[in-house]
Amino acid sequence: MVVFLIFKVYPVILAVIMSFQNFQGVQSQEWVGLTNYQNVFNLVRFNQALANTTIYTIGTLLILIPLPLVLAVLLDSGRVVQSTVFRTLIFLPALTSLVVAGTVFRLILAEDGFLNLFLTSLFGVQPLRWLEVSDLALPSLILVATWRWTGINILYFNSGLVNISKDLYEAAVIDGASAFQMFWRITLPLLRPTTLFVVVLSIIGGYQVFVEPFILYTGGGGPGDGGLTMALLIYRTAFTSFNFGTAAAMGVILAAIIFVFSLIQFRYFGVFSKED
């Protein structure tokens, strides 16, 4: 806990302090009140980054919760031969080095790349310029995220699934419940702590997404900044524009947004009920 306080809480407090300062180095810092926060809303790209990040987060929530959940339940159902092997293999993308992921996905998403090849031959759609058109930047990023994180989320759900007592299913079978009913009535409610964990993790991860655009667009926000995210903008403001105060203000705003969303989840899942 002490370690935690020193290395996590103290820097966070410093960052919050920084957001009220014109920070030019440890030796030169002056209090500027809310100026940094005003600057944030003046930045032309702030709204774009906020919108992009929100869409990205919702996109990942819509895919990276249900998909791994269903896959985990299927893999746990005993209807898949060698389910452990699949769980392992689907997890492997998370182990891949980021430089490689960036390079490979540039080839997959290229105009005559593998994804278009696949889509054209299967569904006959016209080749799309995934890497060059602004509107396709977020779908591309969500695709990369799905590839990287599905396996990990399956793992999370799996560790929750094995903890559900088999007796409940046996009792349900005796009562004549269908597989779907059991999934809905037993699996889902009992997976709630795990689901909450994964959802909150996805919100935090989604709003802070940095690595995916950073590797796919080699450090940039993609075509027309269509893949610009909050974390990238914060990074740009601090380390390119040398404006740590405004960057810190943006970080505090971002943290507040994440916090509110997480709190809603907590209320919904009733995390605090025990103490209330």
Add this chain to the structure above:
Amino acid sequence: MAEQASDLIQHRTISRPRNRFNVSKILLTLFFILLTIGFLFPLYWMVISSLRPDGRIFVDAFELFPSILSLDSYNNLFAQEPFGRWIINSIVQTAGFAITALILCTTGGYALAKFKFRGRNLLFVLILVSQMIPFHLLIVSLFLMVIQLGLVETYFGAIIPIAASPIGIFFVRQYMLSIDDEMLNAARVDGANEYQIFFSVVLPNARPAIATLFILFSLEYWNNLLWPLIVFRQAENMPLAVGISRLINQYRQSYDLVMAGSTLATIPIIILFLFLRRQVMEGLAATGTGLK
């Protein structure tokens, strides 16, 4: 329907001969095979690219079944970079990080889940909030601390500051909530003290969670690009991921070395993962009987 349902629950206890299982089982397995091929495609591409002759990575990018294989990239990698050192650094640092982080997270998570104390929720919220500030904002203050505490170029500095993982504490807390209080109380009635309870009752029951976290922590450090670079400056001390990322820059784009290095870097962590999958399965069996 009822039969399907019974399939669903039978698998972990006894595999009874069934007649209908074949069709759905084959279809589902087939589905997963296709899915897995999709997921593994980039990795496959990485491996075949690492085996291409000098300079042909992009020229042959779309040739999926290479006709000529060569070990050029691997030879160049070992000749040009301190690759052996990177592997050892990565293994030592990753293991140190994962173990430290596990100790911090299991104790912290357990306390948050099972002890009722003042400000428990506040502390929990605080932990989560600390995860919500983007890491890049903390770099300046962390950088200052690392220098002031003399942690530059030390394994200690690479591990401790990031070991108190809020996500890890959160995960353990969520997991511990599902452990039955009755069991702990029973142990207390039997005269066990809190340490005994933690080590002999709580930890064994949390084995799947611990194995999962161990994998995730290892992974986090194995691929971490940011933090090691703040602590380490000498190429000889750097872990693999950092070393590999330096091979691509404006003036020199050694994609061949990157592909070979990444292929080799992926192998140890796959081995660890395969090894721990077994632990997870064991833990699974333990929870299956122990948690009734």
Add this chain to the structure above:
Amino acid sequence: MNKRISLLLLIAILLGSLGVSAVSAQDATDLSLWVFVDRHGLFMQNQAARWNEVNPDRPINLTYEQIDYTQMHDNLLASLLVGMGAPDLADIEISKFATFTKGDIQLIELDDAIEPYRGDIIETRLAPYVANGHNYGIDYHLGSFVMYYNTGILSAAGVDVDSIRTWDDYIEAGKKVTQDTNGDGTPDVYMASVETSGVMTARGIMLMMGGGAYDAEGNLILNSEANVKALQFVQDLVHVHGIARPTSGGEHHSPDHFLDLVEGRIASLWMPQWYMTRFPDNMSSQLAAVEVIRPMPIFEEGGYTTTMGGGTGTAITNQIDPSKIELAKEFLAFAKLTYEANVALWTDLGFDPMRVDVYDDPALLITMDDFSGEVPFEYIKAGLANVAPEYTGPYYPEIATIMQTTMMYELIENKKSPQEVLDAAIAELQAMGADVGG
């Protein structure tokens, strides 16, 4: 303790492996250097060895650390911010340099060290690393723009590469070269490729037309008449003349763009000299028999013949021990600006030197298999008659970001007018607090 021993050991190994005569540790001055390209560090170490031969009374012991590009700049900025942890010398990339000259400049000015060499070098090369009238960095190369042509495609279309002298010639040739070979209604071979998420294509033209981000006096000139004309020119290549296409993947280092070149879908492109290494490294010398280097086409007689792209300036930080400053400055100028150093820029690093006199050195005048067996430096030198300078200023990094992310994209993909995209960029810079003048 352990750390120091291993450091010494490391130095010993490094020196030993370079065949450098080991300098006795007590009288050599230690200098530390951060680089983000390993070869830069080796180059500087070789120069230190050369320094020690010439100045045996004042030996230098140079150690360098190579750190990833992004991280090195971030670490350096953080070290300068917290007032400790920075090296004596550091490489700073051109698009990052202005970040380091904002606020209180924490670098040492190099004016007097550069002075003795000023007449010998292409002086405009110093311009990007000037702030408040002082020099703060010295580059590793000139980075002059050249044209890379695929003569296989050109001669198939009946175009002689040496007949292209002006941009009008280029456009005429482009119309012959750009062809729809498979008859699907869109061309499959284009004369040129224009980056939509890279800055080089547009920046080269802007500077050659007398535009750019800043002028010599440090005024922001992004929405100048010259830049409007330059962007109009680039846009017209794509949408009026139809001889250029947006680069696959948006920029000239995208893997799918390399494939376009290898497959013969692009007949030419203009990039700085350092792009030469991409032909063997990323394209497996597939174009060796047809690729040639020629000077940039010109817009008007007597106008600029080329300009410079990219670069990395080595700077001295204010965290250096004050007693070492003079030595470090002298060494830095020695390592980058002397005749021998400039030959080494080519032989060690493969870069075009900053001194004109070096271009006649036998070390440069060699034939190269990767460029049709020609002598590329004859053509590179021919282009250096009138090099357009590039000036930087406080918002240079932001301007680069805007060009890379939205400006070129809106111009090419969404066909917005040059005035429109430049005004948008100015408005954005203004919101960040930039002084945009009248």
